[in-house]
Amino acid sequence: MSNIDFLALGPEIAVTAAAVLLLMIEVARKPSARVWGWIAGIGIAAALGLSIAGWVLGRGTDANLYFSDMLALDGFSAFGGIVVFTLTGIGLIAGWGLVTSLRRRGAEFVALVLIAAAGMHLMAASANLIMLFIALEVASISFYVLAGITRNRAADEAALKYFLLGAFASAVFLYGIALVFAATGTLSMAGQESFLGETILLRPGVLLAGIALLIVGLGFKVSAAPFHVWAPDVYQGAPSGVTGFLAAGAKVGGFAALARVLTVPLDAYLDDWAPAVAVVAVASVVVGTLLAIAQDDIKRMLAYSSVAHAGFILLALTAGDAGVEAVWFYVSTYALQVVGAFAVVAAVSGPDTGASPLDSYAGLGKRSPMMAAGLGLMMIAMGGIPMTTGFVGKLGVFRAAIDAGYLWAVVTALVATVAGLFFYLRVIVRMYMDAPGGDAPALEVGRGPAWAVGITSAATIVLGIAPWPLLNMLRDALPF
Amino acid sequence: MVELVLFVIFAICALFGAVTMVWARNPVYSALGLMLTMFSLAVFYVSNAGHFVAVVQVIVYAGAVMTLFLFVIMLIGVDKAEDRSETLPLQRPAALVLLALFAAGVLVAGARAWTTGYTAPGEAVNGTIEAIGSRLFDTWLLPFEVTALLLIIAAAGTIALAFFRGDGEEG
Amino acid sequence: MALVDYLPIAIMFALALVFAVVSLLLSRLIAPHDPTPEKLEPYECGIVPLQDPVQRFPVRFYLVAMLFVIFDIEIVFLFAWAVQFEALGWPGTIAVGVFTLLLVETLVYAWRRGALDWNIPHRERYRRVVAPEIEEAA
Numbered sequence: 196m197s198n199i200d201f202l203a204l205g206p207e208i209a210v211t212a213a214a215v216l217l218l219m220i221e222v223a224r225k226p227s228a229r230v231w232g233w234i235a236g237i238g239i240a241a242a243l244g245l246s247i248a249g250w251v252l253g254r255g256t257d258a259n260l261y262f263s264d265m266l267a268l269d270g271f272s273a274f275g276g277i278v279v280f281t282l283t284g285i286g287l288i289a290g291w292g293l294v295t296s297l298r299r300r301g302a303e304f305v306a307l308v309l310i311a312a313a314g315m316h317l318m319a320a321s322a323n324l325i326m327l328f329i330a331l332e333v334a335s336i337s338f339y340v341l342a343g344i345t346r347n348r349a350a351d352e353a354a355l356k357y358f359l360l361g362a363f364a365s366a367v368f369l370y371g372i373a374l375v376f377a378a379t380g381t382l383s384m385a386g387q388e389s390f391l392g393e394t395i396l397l398r399p400g401v402l403l404a405g406i407a408l409l410i411v412g413l414g415f416k417v418s419a420a421p422f423h424v425w426a427p428d429v430y431q432g433a434p435s436g437v438t439g440f441l442a443a444g445a446k447v448g449g450f451a452a453l454a455r456v457l458t459v460p461l462d463a464y465l466d467d468w469a470p471a472v473a474v475v476a477v478a479s480v481v482v483g484t485l486l487a488i489a490q491d492d493i494k495r496m497l498a499y500s501s502v503a504h505a506g507f508i509l510l511a512l513t514a515g516d517a518g519v520e521a522v523w524f525y526v527s528t529y530a531l532q533v534v535g536a537f538a539v540v541a542a543v544s545g546p547d548t549g550a551s552p553l554d555s556y557a558g559l560g561k562r563s564p565m566m567a568a569g570l571g572l573m574m575i576a577m578g579g580i581p582m583t584t585g586f587v588g589k590l591g592v593f594r595a596a597i598d599a600g601y602l603w604a605v606v607t608a609l610v611a612t613v614a615g616l617f618f619y620l621r622v623i624v625r626m627y628m629d630a631p632g633g634d635a636p637a638l639e640v641g642r643g644p645a646w647a648v649g650i651t652s653a654a655t656i657v658l659g660i661a662p663w664p665l666l667n668m669l670r671d672a673l674p675f
Numbered sequence: 676m677v678e679l680v681l682f683v684i685f686a687i688c689a690l691f692g693a694v695t696m697v698w699a700r701n702p703v704y705s706a707l708g709l710m711l712t713m714f715s716l717a718v719f720y721v722s723n724a725g726h727f728v729a730v731v732q733v734i735v736y737a738g739a740v741m742t743l744f745l746f747v748i749m750l751i752g753v754d755k756a757e758d759r760s761e762t763l764p765l766q767r768p769a770a771l772v773l774l775a776l777f778a779a780g781v782l783v784a785g786a787r788a789w790t791t792g793y794t795a796p797g798e799a800v801n802g803t804i805e806a807i808g809s810r811l812f813d814t815w816l817l818p819f820e821v822t823a824l825l826l827i828i829a830a831a832g833t834i835a836l837a838f839f840r841g842d843g844e845e846g
Numbered sequence: 847m848a849l850v851d852y853l854p855i856a857i858m859f860a861l862a863l864v865f866a867v868v869s870l871l872l873s874r875l876i877a878p879h880d881p882t883p884e885k886l887e888p889y890e891c892g893i894v895p896l897q898d899p900v901q902r903f904p905v906r907f908y909l910v911a912m913l914f915v916i917f918d919i920e921i922v923f924l925f926a927w928a929v930q931f932e933a934l935g936w937p938g939t940i941a942v943g944v945f946t947l948l949l950v951e952t953l954v955y956a957w958r959r960g961a962l963d964w965n966i967p968h969r970e971r972y973r974r975v976v977a978p979e980i981e982e983a984a
Contacts (some may be wrong), residue, residue: 221959
């Protein structure tokens with residue numbers, strides 16, 4: 196066994212130890228939810244700290260591969276860890292009402308969230324396709340269970356649909372791995388990179404088919420059209436307290452994996468896969484925007500909007516290596532917007548219910564000015580209006596795609612951005628212009644959603660006005 | 676020659692099992708069809724020198740996982756008639772058209788560009804349990820350990836979803 | 847190992863198949879076929895069944911089957927380690943130790959959660975119907 200490195204694996208060890216400890220204490224003592232919170236909080240903080248340490252030591256350096264080339268410790272994986280564990284922390288805070296409403300099952304819920312976080316970070320750090328597949332499954336299977344954790348009808352449906360379609364996508368992804376392995380003779384991404392860089396394949400049919408299947412499999416996870424059909428039902432059916440974490444986590448993990456797979460081992464075939472990625476991106480933007488307009492449930496609307504956002508992020512990937520910074524900026528800030536928006540949804544509709552009709556947001560500006568302001572800000576940011584992170588993110592992906600020569604895709608995406616403003620602003624209009632239906636009292640907001648909305652709003656504005664610290668940081672966040 | 680004959684026989688078995696699995700109206704037949712496919716795959720593993728994988732295929736998939744499937748079928752109840760009406764009317768024709776397109780794609784690719792770019796090294800594949808054991812705990816150590824996470828999720832997820840009733844009480 | 851080494855298994859499969867087919871055929875050919883209404887009853891004596899005996903299983907079976915699969919997979923990995931025990935040495939033992947520890951934790955968790963406890967419904971019914979004043983023990 197060569198080159199074991201506990202800094203590279205540190206975040207996983209921290210959250211796994213927290214999850215195991217939590218389950219053990221749960222069955223031994225049946226503690227209060229507060230104890231779960233402390234264990235999870237310490238585990239996530241330790242993982243975040245180790246990711247930051249990994250960032251300080253690993254950024255910008257060349258390939259630091261550990262565990263027989265299974266795991267990379269580079270700026271990419273360390274930044275991925277920082278995003279994932281921040282997100283997990285805020286997601287748990289926002290959904291804490293769900294944890295307490297689950298009674299004793301809350302322990303399993305928190306443990307699954309912790310293990311899912313380990314899986315998502317491994318997705319960003321894997322340097323081997325089999326390792327990546329197992330990481331993907333760790334994250335995905337936790338997500339399936341989390342989507343159905345409340346066991347009501349809507350949650351059951353969401354979990355089952357997510358599981359069946361997700362298992363199918365995983366199989367497609369695995370098939371892609373097999374074909375890429377057949378074409379290159381190795382599963383290590385570094386090995387594939389050097390093989391494909393040195394060898395000219397005269398008939399690369401197997402490799403191209405493998406790349407296509409990899410894009411399909413990961414495209415499903417990030418809900419890019421036409422692999423997005425699961426998203427609306429899962430977003431709507433899953434309990435609101437966890438939907439934000441599911442949505443943001445799937446995006447971050449999926450795009451981290453996609454960016455590394457496409458730009459490291461398959462970099463030499465950029466000219467072959469970039470047009471396919473551009474087509475999927477444009478399809479996602481158009482489908483997501485058009486269908487989001489028709490929704491009258493805010494969670495379905497956010498689901499279709501997430502399809503559109505997946506398209507925007509994919510646009511940056513058409514630039515290959517040069518687009519990775521734009522991908523990171525967009526996906527990390529969008530993840531915060533999603534978690535913030537769903538924290539408001541959880542506050543308005545209750546963290547353990549699924550559906551959240553748009554009508555229940557009428558007059559929210561009067562019922563809870565803070566939540567309304569937070570949701571309004573997230574809508575503005577998702578719409579891409581200046582002074583928010585959404586604008587900076589869109590600017591970055593458009594610039595990357597134009598530099599790569601995909602002007603037509605950018606023009607389509609620009610039109611879709613303008614059209615998308617309609618449904619984002621509609622939410623704001625409902626909140627501030629419409630009177631609350633019936634006798635709607637002031638909304639009682641728990642501390643969890645309030646904190647989550649506060650943190651994500653602050654990040655959205657601060658990084659929207661002054662994005663340079665993050666942008667400078669991202670220069671070091673490239674894969675090896 | 677023997678291998679070719681075996682391949683043809685078990686390829687037919689595998690396809691037959693797969694089609695039965697999808698087509699059968701009775702879920703128990705579906706499960707048995709899947710089992711036939713699993714067994715046929717185990718034969719393929721053997722003919723590719725994957726001895727250990729073949730045994731695992733029989734023990735875990737044809738044994739444990741099939742038991743699980745049968746329990747689930749019994750759980751749902753085999754007495755229920757399957758409802759085959761569909762909400763999306765064009766689903767089936769669309770699926771057939773897409774399947775035909777996919778098949779055409781595979782055939783075209785197979786005829787024109789379906790060669791692997793990589794020529795395998797001269798060493799013979801060694802799929803015995805000893806070879807797997809020594810590589811699993813060396814090169815593939817990390818994926819092996821992470822598999823434990825998957826198994827924890829399986830236990831915690833099953834208990835969270837199936838063991839508790841909807842109201843969070845044990846039951 | 848070569849394909850030929852699997853010949854005994856193939857022969858055994860063939861024998862099993864032949865045995866099944868021959869017994870069915872023989873019983874069809876040799877056994878006297880003389881049905882009467884009584885003989886066609888599910889039980890020749892006893893109560894005539896009123897409903898289809900096919901019933902749903904309780905979800906507990908699924909739980910046990912799932913736990914079985916989990917530990918089945920563990921055994922597969924342990925087997926691969928056991929045959930190379932000496933060659934792998936301490937690093938292998940530590941690796942398997944970590945893996946096993948995580949799964950023992952899972953077992954303890956499932957056990958203490960009561961997932962292996964078969965009689966909870968009875969206990970609950972007893973508590974509710976017979977002795978509602980008894981508090982359910984944790």
